[in-house]
Amino acid sequence: MSKHQLGEFEEIVMLTIGILNEEAYGLAIKKEIEERLKRSVSMGALHTALYRLEDKGFLTSELGEATKVRGGKPKRFFKVTISGQKELRQAMEDRQQLWRDIPSGVFELFPSGK
Amino acid sequence: MKTPPRLLLKLWQLCVPDIYRDDLEGDMLELYQERVLHQSLIKAQMLMLFDALSLLKLKAITSKISIEIQIMISNYIKTSSRALLKNPVTSSISIFGLALAIGCAITTFIWMDFQLHLDSFHPNVDRTYQVVSQVMEKDKLALHGPSPLPISQRLLEDQPEVKFAVRMQYEQANVRFDRNVFQERVLFADPSFMYAFEFPLQYGNRAALETRGNVMISEEMATKYFGEYDPMGKEMVLQFAQGTKQTFIVAGVFTERPLNASFAPSILLPLENYFDLQLQRDNDWSRFNSATFVVLEDTNPSALEETLASYAKIQNAANGELKVEGFELISLPELSHRSWEIHQPVSYGNSLDGVYGMPFVGTLLLIMACFNYVNVAVSTATRRLKEIAIRKVMGSARQGIILLFLVENFLVSMFSIILGVALCYYFFQPGFSAMAGIEIPFAFSSPQFAMYFFISIFLLTGIVSGAYPAFYISKFQPNAIIKGSVKFGSANLFSRVLLTLQLFIAFTSIIGSLIFTDNAMFIKELDWGYEPDNVLAIKVNDQQQYDLLKEAALNNNAVISAVGAKGHVGIDNRFTVVNQLEDQIKTLAYDISPGYLETLKIPLLEGRYFEKNKSLEESKSMIVNRAFSDRMGWDSPIGKTLTFDGVDRTVVGLTENVHHTFFGYDEIRPMIFTASETPKYNYLILKTEQGNTVIVDGAMQEAFHQIAPDDPYSKYYQDEIFNRAYNNVDSNITLMMTIAVISIILSCLGLYGLLSFNIQKRFKEFGIRKALGADWQHIVKTIAKQYAPIILVSFLIGVPIATYFINGTGHSMFSITKPLNPWTVMLALTIIITSLAVTVFSQIYKATKVNPSEVLKSE
Incomplete structure (x- = not known):
């Protein structure tokens, strides 16, 4: 078990950054989450999460090119660091373990357990 | 590219944390454009505001304010919002009243700012002057816009500090292109017109006026004559009053008339053509042209005074019909405000009385709303005396208590300002623009002015109206409060004075508006003396x-x-x-x-x-x-x-x-x-x-x-x-009525807020009174004793003063005045008394319906 516990939203943000790969900047992340998970994400919430994750060292960011649509302002692209990736895997494994340990037949929807 | 309003952008920048400043702004701009495209402008702006506020927390986390202060402030914000939410009616009354007044204030100040910065898009605006002639009329010097023709040439020769001297001449002409024939007011001007005044160009260049056969037209004219076709190089035939016909080639098109232009050419021709028509020599001192403008190298026009005085003598020697006593240089920024005193002016605007009058009314309304707020804030604060005592006992310093109240006031002012800006943007501003008949942009002339304006409003509503409760209440000793020896609020002289003042303002403005409206209605119904129908x-x-x-x-x-x-x-x-x-x-x-x-x-x-x-x-x-x-x-x-x-x-x-x-x-x-x-x-x-x-x-x-x-x-x-004049009268009626309605609303809101609070506070008392056998008349009497004198005093002072004052100034607003109609005053009084009575009785009714067994049951 690691020291930090990833929050659900933090986990979603990091996974989305992974999906977007080279194109993971603020607005793209927001839109991707909103589209995939059908929930609205405020800029404040997203950037608070991004800031915290960067602070913990799970994300790095760098500024990209400026475009006209953006009033000459650059994009900030995020990447998941190695320790971030470890954290994600840890979170995934924890979940899988939990799933595996549910006795079969308890969830009617999933009669075979996993 | 769509950009959000400047004000909103400034607010955004205030809320955004430094670490993501640039890229967040980029994100926002990108998103804003999508939202404008797919949703609506209003929604995009609302969502942007929401986004900005959502970022405040991150800003607080990342900024370097020490954690203790953060905790303290957030605790204050929390207790303040609880206090506000505890009395939702009174707080929303305070906020709504303030917002209403702030909205009016913003509208009127934008208007003033707009009027004071007419023509400011010309880079030379501060160094441009019109040479206005002083002519003796019935033993009085009058100002005439037209000036002797040779004056510009002489000034250029005699005075090296004159950079440009531009002669302008307005004439009527029949203008034709193809089947489109209209009568237009055309402007002849020296080629330097294009450099003295920098009206923005869409097509063509500034040198176009140097060629005799060229004409430059406004965008409006281009659409009127050429529709969607490209006007450049087309031929327009102009027939002048003298009967001569002349063909001109379109060599320039101006962009849309700048909103703050006090004058702009629609059809502009080189001045030489005018001389051809008139067969005039341009050194004839007895001849006049519509206007002469000079642009100086520096801003000091006094160097020209002597030279101009000498020109007056030359002019008089020419023995023309009109003898000029002297000349005055009026600077371009001043010109439009003095148009009313100049015969045949070229630039039009409101007189300064009017320009400053509106913000004065706006400020008055704001002060009224502040009084409201102070009143309500003082009585709400009395409920929190115990909380203050406890805070003090627990070691809070007086400064802390003051800060607590100020934070609460700032919260209220912030909400009111936001709501006020929205009210202004969506209601007052468009309404006022429509009424004034000109499009006034929702912007201040400079960010500095906007900043000072909003800071002053914030300080006025936040500090000035919050200061009294904050400083006064924080002074109390905890033991006195807890012992119960502090009696405060209901019998407070201060809040009575404020309420009286406020009602006084309300009486004055309502009576004033009704007298004006009555006069305007009277004018509307006057007979023309004949039948103009059909x-x-x-x-x-x-x-x-x-x-x-x-x-x-x-x-x-x-x-x-x-x-x-x-x-x-x-x-x-x-x-x-x-x-x-x-x-x-x-x-x-x-x-x-x-x-x-x-x-x-x-x-x-x-x-x-x-x-x-x-x-x-x-x-x-x-x-x-x-x-x-x-x-x-x-x-x-x-x-x-x-x-x-x-x-x-x-x-x-x-x-x-x-x-x-x-x-x-x-x-x-x-x-x-x-x-x-x-x-x-x-x-x-x-x-x-x-x-x-x-x-x-x-x-x-x-x-x-x-x-x-x-x-x-x-x-x-x-x-x-007379439709334009009637529309003017209608606009005046609407304006006056709006002011009256807002001041009625404000005073009713104030009274309602104060009453509902004070009466609720006394529910127990009423309960006991009723339990001991008091009937409803008794309860009404108890409440009336407290408020009747206030209404009566403000009524007795306000009505005569308002009637006297407004009756006296009526002549300056209308040239036909009718004698004061007693029914008008009666109507004003009925309106205000009814609305006050409804407000009061809705509360008194609640008090009389108090059920002793309920209010006395539990603590």
């Missing part, structure tokens, strides 16, 4: 056009009568001077065809109208109006003789007075009607069957184009000629 006046250029068009008109079944006139009542009023012995009488003269007076239904008092088919006889007759006869001192005018226009004439008829201008724009003038044998009519006047004027208009336009293809068809519906 009358169509068409301009004709010569007698042949008149005859042909009249024939066409008489063939139309819907035309009841067709008559002619040179000069036409209400549309073309021509003054002339009648010499009677030593006396000179300024008179309006109309040369009409028989039937004219009958067509307009101008009532005859004595004698007869002109008779048809007696042109020789009638050419020696005249009809005068009552004002003329009075001016001559005639008892019975019929049969009197008078020489007019070189002919001895006998007066055969006397008509009632008619209004040739809108009421108050000019007084009733003496009028003469003649019927010459060889007329030169310039108007064909048709009376049509009820409701058929528009159809006749269409038919006549068709006929006119056949008769005179080169001339513009211009017509007037007689009943619409």
Whole structure:
């Protein structure tokens, strides 16, 4: 078990950054989450999460090119660091373990357990 | 690219944490454009505001404010919002009242700012002056816009600090392109016009005015004449008043007229063409041109004074009709505000009284709303005395308590400002623009001004109105509070004074507005002196056009009568001077065809109208109006003789007075009607069957184009000629009513907030009173004792002062005033008393319905 516990939203943000790969900047992340998970994400919430994750060292960011649509302002692209990736895997494994340990037949929807 | 309003952007930048400043702004701009595209402008702005607020938390986390202060402030914000939410009615009243007043204040200040920065888009604005002539008129110096022609040339030669000197001349011309013919006001100007004034260009360049055969047109003109075609290089034919025709090539198109331009050219021609037309020498000091502007190297015009004074002497030596006493240089920023005192001004604007009057009213409303807020805040604070005592006991310093209250006030002011900006943006600003008849952009002239303005509003509402409760209440000793010896709030002299003041302002503004409205209504219902309905006046250029068009008109079944006139009542009023012995009488003269007076239904008092088919006889007759006869001192005018226009004439008829201008724009003038044998009519006047004027208009336009293809068809519906003035009156009514309604709302809100709070506080008392046998009359009496004196005092002071004051200033607002109608005052009083009574009784009713068993049951 690691020291930090990833929050659900933090986990979603990091996974989305992974999906977007080279194109993971603020607005793209927001839109991707909103589209995939059908929930609205405020800029404040997203950037608070991004800031915290960067602070913990799970994300790095760098500024990209400026475009006209953006009033000459650059994009900030995020990447998941190695320790971030470890954290994600840890979170995934924890979940899988939990799933595996549910006795079969308890969830009617999933009669075979996993 | 769509960008959000500047104000919103500033707010955004305030909320955004430094670490993601640039990229977040980029994200926001990108998102904003998508939202504007897919949703709506309003929604995009609302969402942006929401995003900005959502980022505040991150800003707090990342900024370097120490954690203790963060905790303290967030605790204050929390307790403050709880306090606000605990009395949702009173807090929303405070916020809504303040927002209403702030919205008004923003609108009026934007208006003032806009008016004070007219023409500021010209880079030379501070160094540009108009040379205005001072002319002696009845022992008084008057300012005339036109200046002697040679003055610009001389100034350029004599004064090295004059960078540009521009002569301008306005003329009327018939302008034609293809089938489009209209009459326009064209401007001749020196080529340096383009450099002295930098009206932005869409096509062409600034040097275009240097070529004699070029014309530059505004965007509006380009659309009017050329539609969607490219106007550049097209030929326009201009026919001037002298009859000469000339072809010009479009060599430049201005962009849309800047909103804050006090004047802008629509059709601009090189000045040399004007000299060609007039055959004038440009060194003739007795000749005048519409305006001369100079641009100086530095901003000090005093160097020119002496030179200009010497020009006055040269001008007088030229022995022209008009002798100039001297010249004054009026700077461009000042010019539009002084247009009212200049004869034939070129730039138009509001006088400074008007410019500062509106923000004054706005500030007054804001002060009223602040009073409201102070009142409510003071009484709400009394409920929190125990909380304050506990805080103090736990070690909070007085500063801490003050800060607590200030934070609460800041919260309220912040919400009010946000709501106020929204109210202003969506309601007041568009409404006011529509009323003023000009488009006023929702922006301040400079970010600095906007910043100072909002900071002052914030301080005024936040600190000034929050200071009293904050400093006063924080002073109390905890033991005194807990012991219960602090009595405060309900019997507070301070809040009574404020309420009185507020009601006083309300009384004044309501009575004032109603008196103004009453006066405006009175003007609206005044009789014109004749019947303008179903009358169509068409301009004709010569007698042949008149005859042909009249024939066409008489063939139309819907035309009841067709008559002619040179000069036409209400549309073309021509003054002339009648010499009677030593006396000179300024008179309006109309040369009409028989039937004219009958067509307009101008009532005859004595004698007869002109008779048809007696042109020789009638050419020696005249009809005068009552004002003329009075001016001559005639008892019975019929049969009197008078020489007019070189002919001895006998007066055969006397008509009632008619209004040739809108009421108050000019007084009733003496009028003469003649019927010459060889007329030169310039108007064909048709009376049509009820409701058929528009159809006749269409038919006549068709006929006119056949008769005179080169001339513009211009017509007037007689009943619409005063429409602009009526609209003005209507705007004044709306404005006055809005101010009155807002001040009623504010005072009712204030009273309601205060009452609902104080009465709720006394529910237990009422419960005990009722349990001990008090009936509802008793309860009403108890409450009335507290509030009746306040209303009565403000009423007794406010009504006489308002009536006196506004009755006194009425003359400066309307040139026709009617005597004060006691019913108006009564109506004002009824409105205000009813609304106050409804407010009070809704609360008193609640108090009388108190159920003792409920309010006394539990703590």
